Amino acid sequence: MTLAFLHPQRRRRYTPSVPPSWQTSQSVAADLHRRLHRALGHTRRMLDEARRCGVATGRYELLCDELDDTAEAVDDQLVRAAELPVGVRHRVLLQLRYQIADVERTASRVGRTALEAASPVLPSVERSLRAINERLDVTVEARAEARQLGT
The missing domain is CATH 1.20.5 (Single alpha-helices involved in coiled-coils or other helix-helix interfaces)
Structure with missing residues (x-):
């Protein structure tokens, strides 16, 4: 709670439709949800590191906020996919897995770019x-x- 108060822009957003049980569930949809949010958390930590190195991270934070919005939309799709019949669910989750991989790549790129800005090589x-x-x-x-x- 204190962290969210000190850094309101970094407050972790949860999609209300995501069941709390997904934090520990072994279902494919829950695993994809956690994978998505691990990538975003890693990117935020990279931005924190870049900020400690003196990089102005405001624009990168905005990109992370956009990624959070995207993650929220993907979470909604994961929740809906988890309720589908098995055959259709598998196909939809496979498509979502590819979208999550794209989010992971983009999130990683945001973090790497911020850290590269802190590079001492002139x-x-x-x-x-x-x-x-x-x-x-x-x-x-x-x-x-x-x-x-x-x-």
């Missing part, structure tokens, strides 16, 4: 290293040509 260092490596490549090529001409 563009000038990258340019310098690229120039050194290009000169080394030219030297290696020249030596290879000299060897070919000498034989």
Whole structure:
């Protein structure tokens, strides 16, 4: 409760239609629900780390909020799918599994991008290293040509 008070934008949102039993249930739908929210939680932790490194994470937080909205919609679909007959349920849950994988990839990308913004590698260092490596490549090529001409 205190955490939600201190950081209201990071308050964990639960879909009201998701049964509380899904926190421990071994059903496919419950497992997909937990998988979805683990990915979002991991992304939020990555943003916290980026923030501690001095990155302004406001835009990334907005992206996470959009992902939360998407997760809520997926949760609603999972709840409805869990009530379908077995054959249809399997097919619908398979489609939802692919959507959840897409959410996971996007969430991971948001977190990675925020952490990369905290990277201490400066563009000038990258340019310098690229120039050194290009000169080394030219030297290696020249030596290879000299060897070919000498034989």
